[in-house]
Amino acid sequence: MARDSSNASPIASRDELIAYIAEGAKPAEQWRIGTEHEKIPFYVKDNRPVPYDGPRGIRALLDGMQGLLGWRPIMEGDHPIGLEDVTGGGAISLEPGGQFELSGAPLATLHQMCCETHAHLAQVREVAEPLGIGFLTLGMSPLWSLDETPVMPKGRYAIMRRYMPKVGRHGLDMMFRTATVQVNLDFASEADMVQKLRIGLALQPLATALFANSPFTEGRPTGFQSMRSRIWLDTDADRTGMLPFAFEDGMGYERYVDWALDVPMYFVKRGDTYHDVTGASFKDLMAGRLAALPGERATLADWANHLSTLFPEVRLKRYLEMRGADTGATPFLCALPAFWVGLLYDDVARDGAWQLVKNWSNEDREALRRDVPAQGLAAMVAGRPLREVAREVLALSRAGLARRDHRDAQGRNEAHFLDRVDEVVASGENAAQRMLARYSADWRENVEPVFKTFVY
Template identity: 75%
Template sequence: MARDVSDTTPIGSRDDLVAYLEAGCKPKDAWRIGTEHEKIPFYTADLAPVPYEGERGVRRLLEGMQGLLGWEPIMEDDHPIGLYDVTGGGAISLEPGGQFELSGAPLETVHQTCCELHAHLAQVKEIARPLGIGFLALGMSPKWTREETPVMPKSRYGIMRRYMPEVGSLGLDMMFRTATVQVNLDFGSEADMVKKLRVALALQPLATALFANSPFTAGRPNGFLSMRSHIWLDTDRDRTGMLPFAFEDGMGFERYVDWALDVPMYFVKRGDTYHDVAGASFRDLLAGRLPQLPGERATMSDWANHLSTLFPEVRLKRFLEMRGSDGGPTGMLCAEPAFWVGLLYDEDCLTAAWDVVKGWSAADRQALREAAPRLGLAATIAGRSLAEIGREVLAIARTGLARRGRLNADGRDETHFLDPLDRIAGEGRTLAEDLLVRYHGPWQGSVDPVFSEYAY
């Protein structure tokens, strides 16, 4: 998330929290597509990570982008930590290890999101090249140890960094060494939200397999095709996972609110200060009895910021965030929104996708979630491989995109953005497996070639 929310409206009751989420309901003609993607900067001369400070650091990169775009800086103390487009709604932000993220504007078509991506990459290269900086198109940094990875000057990340080792063994790797692509999509009603959430949760392991692109850690194979996805299994079980309650009777905004209330907080922001309350209860803040801030009462900004620190495979805010995919080459970054828009923005296709997954039990879904990072498209559920399921689901998504009929200037619809995924599912071989073939073959046991062959 690029910016923490600032809304000092006091929260009167749990009903206000439910109403906050419910306010995300939109008529279908107002549904939009917001794509977010992270990329890992490196110095092209020696393949070293890029620190925040210095003549060729991340700060200088941000300042150059501000000068080029004219976007408003997002500051913390005297540090620029992001940029915000006050007219279009897009933003640039920094992840904990310097991963450079574009949070795209809410757009109407996949064509527009892909154009936005290509424009952003052209812009960032214009600033980065004179600094000797390139960007990796992978789901995890392949070479540097955690200790070698830079730390960005963001207070909320400092709080998370202290807390993560208390609740999992891989949370710091998640923060500092991974990169993802996600798409944020709208819903029309509570019932529509629930149906989309269920389909998206069930199929998130398929997305993990289709986009698997993080097989290296610290210069060698790590035993996974999507190490990024595996890391989330041991990051913080209180705030991650497949949300089995979402498939139970009675699921709706209230049920998600009750789950979110029981997830421990990271921080409370007052003014420009982040107060470390890691592990504390939002319910205590609601009641004005938070030990760290006696008498302080919760505001809507506290709720919005708390929701942004929950990390399930699909996250509910005033829209739904698909969170299961590794970062990758540009064609894959455009395929991510196409995949989910095709499935979720056409009612018949949403129903067809639900028919694929509705017979899976919570145990089935969890087993698939755990297998997909290691096995990719060879993982199975209910006697079927993810490669087979992927081909069926991609055909549904293609139908949904064709029926949308959103054409570009050349008269092409959005279906061609699925072509890279069709190839992967058709061959049953992920990008990660292609990387491993290169590593064991022409790269002769080195990950260094990835910095040229898998860079933007």
């Protein structure tokens, strides 16, 4: 995630919270694509995790990237915790266990996005290789226990680390041992936001199945193709899940704000200090009656930060975040945004996707989310095989990208970014299933070969 907001404008009413989100709407010609992807660092010499400190640690990696790129350091006290491109809008940040994240700039085409991804990975390799650091392409660290996983020096993570075990069995696993790729997309209006949110929520488990890439934990298969997605099923139910209210009549900005207001807070940031207010109500902060900070009132920064601590399968800020996929090899980092852009940035494809999912019940959607982590494309939804649904959805997305007709220097439109995902559906095997087959055969039930084979 990028740096926390610092807008100190006071908030006086619920209407201002709604307006803050509504102000994100923009006409289609201004829609952009923002991709975020995380990767898990390790020492090439011994396949061990990389701590923050030390001459070959995460801090040294950030310092090297700062020297290479000239981006502005994001500091917390004396610790650099990220980098910010003040001209282009991108950022590099650290997840709790040292996962190294690029939050890409808002870009107009998938060609630009994929170039940005390739450039970032090349830059990271240039700095990381002399430090003896490599990066896994998996959606979860396959070998280390929680106790072996480093902790990054960020105040909000310390608060979450204390709170997570109180509200779910797997919150710490989510924080410290998983990695995702997501795409952030714009909307034109409240109605447009609602339709995209509903399609995104309904099809998020399909994205999980297509991009499943986290079958191992602590040196063994977990029984799940996406252990990362399984973890989210038991990680603080107040702020996660499929948002069933989004499919009810009257859904809009106001309804999402009301849900967000009901989710307990993590922290309030004042200056460089994160104040632990876990379990407290944002409504009390707005009224100046927060027990931990008496008299302190909410600001726009507090609201933006609170929205960033909500983790539904699709998250609404001033744009929509599609959050269901494991990170993966570079072609899949480019394919995930293509999948959603083709569906949601083309009117015909979007209407077709809505026709496909609009009659699914809340029970259908919840069952699919529950079944996909283990079953992948073999899961069923509303009486249909998910793999069959996948073929239709990918055809819609591919046609949507073709109609966008953004061409690269070779004359290709953006649809070619879906080629690797089409291969998954054609074979019925995602990255996790192929990896598990190798684990049972040529790896002789040893996960350590992933540190040689599945790296950027």
